[in-house]
Amino acid sequence: MAPFVVLDDVHVSYPSPGPGLEAPRILRGVSLSVAEGECLALLGPTGAGKSTLCLCLNGLIPHLVDGTFRGGVHIAGHSTREWTPGELSQTVGLVFQDAESQFVSMTVEDEVAFGLESLGLPPDEIEGRLAEALEVMEVGGLRSRSPLELSGGQKQRVALAAVMAMRPRVLVLDEPTTNLDPVGKAALLRAVSRLRVAWGTTIVWVTQDVDWVPHLADRVAVLWEGQIALEGGLREVFDQGALLRRMGLRVPQVRELAARFGSTGLGGYAWLGVDEAAEALRGRLGG
Amino acid sequence: MAECAIELEKCSYTYDGQVRALRNVSCTIEAGSWVALVGQNGSGKSTLAKLCNGLLRPQEGRVRINGADIRDRPVGSVAREVGYLFQNPDHQIFAPTVREEIAFGLRNLGFPGEEREQRLRSTLEAFDLTAYADRPPAVLGFGLRRQVTVASLFACGSPILILDEATQGLDWQRSQGLLDRLQERQDVGHTILFITHDMRLVAERANRVMVLHQGELLAEGPVRKILSRPHLLARASVSPPPVTHLSQLLRPWGMKGDSLTVEDFYLEYVALLAEREGV
Amino acid sequence: MGPGFDLYTAGTSWLHRLDPRTKMTFVGASFVLLLLTGQIILVLAYLVVVHAVLRRAGIPWRRIGWLWARMWPLTLLILILWPLSNPGGEPVLVQWWWIRITLPGIGQGLLAGLRVNGLAFAVYVLLLTTDQSGLVQGLVGIGLPFEWGLALAIGLRYLPLLLGMYGTITDAQRARGWTPEEEGLVRRARAYGPTLVALVIGALRLTDGLTLALAARGFRPGQPRTTRRPLQLRWADRVCLAGIGVLTLALVAAEWIYL
Numbered sequence: 001m002a003p004f005v006v007l008d009d010v011h012v013s014y015p016s017p018g019p020g021l022e023a024p025r026i027l028r029g030v031s032l033s034v035a036e037g038e039c040l041a042l043l044g045p046t047g048a049g050k051s052t053l054c055l056c057l058n059g060l061i062p063h064l065v066d067g068t069f070r071g072g073v074h075i076a077g078h079s080t081r082e083w084t085p086g087e088l089s090q091t092v093g094l095v096f097q098d099a100e101s102q103f104v105s106m107t108v109e110d111e112v113a114f115g116l117e118s119l120g121l122p123p124d125e126i127e128g129r130l131a132e133a134l135e136v137m138e139v140g141g142l143r144s145r146s147p148l149e150l151s152g153g154q155k156q157r158v159a160l161a162a163v164m165a166m167r168p169r170v171l172v173l174d175e176p177t178t179n180l181d182p183v184g185k186a187a188l189l190r191a192v193s194r195l196r197v198a199w200g201t202t203i204v205w206v207t208q209d210v211d212w213v214p215h216l217a218d219r220v221a222v223l224w225e226g227q228i229a230l231e232g233g234l235r236e237v238f239d240q241g242a243l244l245r246r247m248g249l250r251v252p253q254v255r256e257l258a259a260r261f262g263s264t265g266l267g268g269y270a271w272l273g274v275d276e277a278a279e280a281l282r283g284r285l286g287g
Numbered sequence: 288m289a290e291c292a293i294e295l296e297k298c299s300y301t302y303d304g305q306v307r308a309l310r311n312v313s314c315t316i317e318a319g320s321w322v323a324l325v326g327q328n329g330s331g332k333s334t335l336a337k338l339c340n341g342l343l344r345p346q347e348g349r350v351r352i353n354g355a356d357i358r359d360r361p362v363g364s365v366a367r368e369v370g371y372l373f374q375n376p377d378h379q380i381f382a383p384t385v386r387e388e389i390a391f392g393l394r395n396l397g398f399p400g401e402e403r404e405q406r407l408r409s410t411l412e413a414f415d416l417t418a419y420a421d422r423p424p425a426v427l428g429f430g431l432r433r434q435v436t437v438a439s440l441f442a443c444g445s446p447i448l449i450l451d452e453a454t455q456g457l458d459w460q461r462s463q464g465l466l467d468r469l470q471e472r473q474d475v476g477h478t479i480l481f482i483t484h485d486m487r488l489v490a491e492r493a494n495r496v497m498v499l500h501q502g503e504l505l506a507e508g509p510v511r512k513i514l515s516r517p518h519l520l521a522r523a524s525v526s527p528p529p530v531t532h533l534s535q536l537l538r539p540w541g542m543k544g545d546s547l548t549v550e551d552f553y554l555e556y557v558a559l560l561a562e563r564e565g566v
Numbered sequence: 567m568g569p570g571f572d573l574y575t576a577g578t579s580w581l582h583r584l585d586p587r588t589k590m591t592f593v594g595a596s597f598v599l600l601l602l603t604g605q606i607i608l609v610l611a612y613l614v615v616v617h618a619v620l621r622r623a624g625i626p627w628r629r630i631g632w633l634w635a636r637m638w639p640l641t642l643l644i645l646i647l648w649p650l651s652n653p654g655g656e657p658v659l660v661q662w663w664w665i666r667i668t669l670p671g672i673g674q675g676l677l678a679g680l681r682v683n684g685l686a687f688a689v690y691v692l693l694l695t696t697d698q699s700g701l702v703q704g705l706v707g708i709g710l711p712f713e714w715g716l717a718l719a720i721g722l723r724y725l726p727l728l729l730g731m732y733g734t735i736t737d738a739q740r741a742r743g744w745t746p747e748e749e750g751l752v753r754r755a756r757a758y759g760p761t762l763v764a765l766v767i768g769a770l771r772l773t774d775g776l777t778l779a780l781a782a783r784g785f786r787p788g789q790p791r792t793t794r795r796p797l798q799l800r801w802a803d804r805v806c807l808a809g810i811g812v813l814t815l816a817l818v819a820a821e822w823i824y825l
Contacts, residue, residue: 017426018423018426021422044458045430045458045459045460045461046428046429046430046456046457046458046461047428047429047430047431055778058782060778060781060782063781064777064778064781065778085781085784085786085789086784088781088782088784089781089782089783089784090784093782094782096775096778096779097456098775100727101727101772101775101776102775102776102779103723104716104719104720104723104776104780105698105699105719105723106574106697106698106699106719106722106723107697107698107699109794110697110698110699110794113794114783114785115783115784115785116794117791117792117793117794118783118784118785118786118789118791119784119791120789120790120791120792121792122792123792123793123794123795123796126792126794127794130794144576148726148727151328151329152328162783163782163783166783166784175456178455178456179455180328180484181326181327181328181484181524181525182484182486182524182525182526183327183524184328208456208457208458208459211487211529245459245460248458248459248460248461249458249459249460250459252529253487253528253529253530253549254529254530254533256549257530257533257549257552257553260549260550260553261553264557266557274529274532274533274536275536277533278533278536278537281533281537281540281556282536282537282540284560285537285540285541285559285560285563286540286563337737340741342737342740342741361740361745361747361748362737362740362741362745363740363743363744363745363746363747363748364743364745366740366741366742366743367743369741370741370742371738371741371742373734373737373738373741375734377764377767377768377771378731378734378735378738378764378768379735379738379739379742379764380764380767381735381739381760381761381763381764381767382760391739391742391744391760392742392743395742395743395744395745396743425767439742440742443742443743
C-alpha cells in the first residue's frame with residue numbers, strides 16, 4: 001500500500017533551556033512511513049523524542065512550538081508546512097497522555113463539541129458528529145457529566161471522542177494508557193479498535209506497554225536517541241530482544257519466554273500472545 | 288516473628304464526609320519486606336499509603352509505625368521513619384537547583400552540616416546526578432526529574448519507603464535501575480510499600496501483595512499465592528502477568544499455575560516435559 | 567475533588583432556559599437598584615424575591631444555605647465594623663472610651679451587609695442556572711471577544727485543579743520532613759515560597775499542554791466559530807426583559823422622587 005504518513009529526515013531542536021546550556025537536539029533525522037489504515041506502535045525509552053515526533057505529525061511543530069525544524073512531514077501527499085490551522089486539526093488528531101489537564105469544558109458534550117465549533121461547523125452537523133463520536137467511544141451515557149468526575153479510562157475515551165469527532169484521517173496517541181489501570185487500558189484499546197472499524201483511521205500509537213502492543217499494532221518502530229533504530233513487523237522487531245534491552249526496552253513477556261525456549265534449543269517459537277503460546281505448549285504436553 | 292514496620296488497625300477513611308475511600312482495613316507490614324499494593328484506580332491505594340505517613344488521619348482506627356501510634360505526630364516528624372514518593376514528580380520539585388532539591392529533606396530532618404554535605408554528595412553520585420547538581424530540576428526531562436525525586440527520598444535514609452507509581456512513565460531500563468536501588472534498601476532491612484499497576488514488576492520484585500477493591504482489603508499474602516488466584520484478581524480488576532496467566536491456562540496439563548517469571552515458568556515446564564517424555 | 571467553583575446546578579426550569587443575556591441584564595439592573603437604594607426594606611424585599619425565584623427554579627435550600635454560609639463571615643465583618651467606623655448621628659447607644667455606636671450606624675451597617683448579600687445573590691442567579699457554555703456565549707453575546715469568555719471558563723475550570731495541586735505540593739513537602747506546625751509564623755510564611763514556585767511551575771506546564779491541546783483541536787484566537795446551541799431570545803426572555811426594564815425604571819424614578 002502507498003505510504004500515507006511519511007516523515008523524511010526530520011530534525012528538531014528546542015531552544016536552549018538557559019544561558020550556557022546547549023539547545024537539546026531531540027530528533028536527529030527521523031524517516032518513517034505508515035500505510036493508510038495501518039496501526040504503527042512507536043516504542044522508545046524515556047526521553048527518546050516520542051512526544052516531539054507526535055507534535056511533528058500533527059503539524060504543531062513547526063507551526064506552534066518554538067525550535068528549529070528540518071526535513072519534511074507529509075500526510076496524504078501534503079506537507080505539514082503548508083497546512084492551515086483548520087487542515088491541521090482535521091487531518092491529524094492527537095490524544096495526549098494526560099487528558100484531564102487538557103479539558104476546557106464543564107460537560108462531556110461541550111468538550112467534544114469544542115473542536116467542531118472551532119471549525120465553524122453548523123449546529124446540526126455538530127450535533128450529528130457529537131452523537132456519533134460519543135457512541136463509538138461508548139461514553140454516550142456521560143453526556144452531561146463533568147469530565148473531571150470521570151474515571152481515568154473514561155476521561156481518555158472522552159478525549160478520544162473529542163478528537164475523532166473532527167474526523168481526522170490519522171490518529172496519534174501519545175502514551176494514552178500510561179495513567180490507566182488494566183481495566184481502563186483494555187476499554188481504551190477496545191475503543192480504538194472500534195474506531196478503526198468505523199472510520200478506517202490510520203494510527204500512530206506511542207506506548208510503553210509492550211504486552212498490549214500485539215492487541216492493536218500491525219507494525220512496530222523503535223525511536224532511540226532521536227532516530228528510528230528498528231522498524232518492521234511485530235515478530236521481526238521483537239526478535240531483537242537483546243538489542244531492544246540495550247536500548248532500555250523490553251519485549252512482550254511471552255516473546256521473552258519463547259526466546260528462553262529457543263536459547264536451549266527446545267523450540268523456535270515467536271509467540272506474541274498468551275493464547276498462541278498456550279496452544280503450542282499444550283501440544284507438547286500431549287493435549 | 289519479625290518486627291512490624293507498619294500496622295493498620297481497623298482503619299476507615301472518608302473524604303469530605305462523603306466519599307468512602309477505605310473501609311475497616313487492617314493489615315501489618317513486616318520490617319524488611321517488599322509489599323506491592325495493587326487494585327483499580329480509585330480502590331483506595333493512595334489513601335492507604337497516605338495513612339501510613341500521617342498525610343491523612345483515619346476517622347476510625349489506628350496507625351502504628353514501628354509499634355508506635357502516630358496519631359499525635361505531625362507528618363514532618365513521621366518523615367524520619369517513613370519516606371514517601373509522590374506519583375507526579377512535578378508535585379515535589381521546587382528548588383532552584385538539583386542540589387537544593389535533595390538538601391531540602393535533609394535540612395528538614397535536621398542532619399548536621401557535615402553529615403548533610405556527605406549524604407548529599409554520595410546521593411548525587413549514586414544517582415548519576417553530579418553533572419546536573421547545579422541545574423534547575425524543573426527543566427530536566429521526565430526521566431531525570433523522576434530520578435531527582437527518588438534521590439531526594441533516598442538521601443534521607445528513612446527505613447520505610449512508600450512509593451506511589453514510581454515507575455510510571457519510565458522505560459524498562461530506568462524502571463529496573465530504580466527497582467535495583469530499592470532492592471539494595473530492602474537488603475539492608477528497609478521496608479518497601481510499592482503502589483503499582485505493573486504486575487510483571489510485582490511478580491518479579493515483591494514479597495507480598497495487598498489487593499484493594501472499593502476501599503476494602505480483598506486479600507493479602509505472598510506474591511505467588513495471590514497472583515495464582517485469577518478469580519480474586521479479576522474481582523479487583525487486576526490481571527496477572529502474561530506468564531502467570533499462561534501457566535494457569537496450562538493447569539489442566541499439569542502446570543501449577545503460579546509461575547511468576549519467565550525463568551520460573553520455563554523451569555517448571557521443562558521439568559514437566561521431562562517427566563512426560565520420560566527423559 | 568468535586569466540581570469546585572462551578573456553581574451551576576443542573577436543571578431544566580424556566581430560569582435555566584432563559585437566555586444568559588437576559589440573566590445578565592437582570593444582574594446589571596440588580597446592581598443599579600441595590601447600589602442606588604438606601605432602603606433596608608427594599609433590599610430585604612429584593613432578597614426575598616430572589617430566593618422565591620431560585621426556589622421556583624428548583625434550586626434546593628441546601629445549595630442556597632451553602633451560599634449563605636460562604637457569605638456569612640463577610641457579612642458579620644461588615645455588621646461589626648460598619649457601626650464602629652461610622653459613629654455619626656443620634657441616638658448614641660454605646661459610648662465607652664473611643665468606641666461610639668449609634669443607631670444610624672447600626673442601620674447603615676445592616677444596609678451594607680444586606681446589600682452585599684443582595685449583590686452576591688444577583689450574580690448567583692446567573693451562575694446557579696447558567697452552564698459554562700451558556701455563560702461564555704452570553705459574554706460573547708453582550709460583545710466580549712470569545713477568547714475572554716474562554717479564558718474565564720478555563721479559569722473556573724482550572725481553579726480547583728490548581729487548588730488540588732497546591733494541596734499535593736504541600737503534602738509532598740511535609741512528607742519530606744517539613745513541619746509547619748512546629749515553626750514560627752515568619753519561618754512558616756517563608757517556607758511557603760517554594761510551594762508557590764512548584765505551583766507556578768505546575769501551572770506553566772498545564773498552560774503549555776493546554777495551548778497545544780487547543781491548537782490540536784483547531785482553536786485559533788480571533789478565528790470565527792460556530793456554536794452548538796446558538797443563543798435565542800425567546801418569548802419568555804422578552805417578557806422578562808420588559809419586566810426588568812419597567813421595574814428598574816419605576817424603582818429608580820421612585821427613588822429619585824423620594825429623595
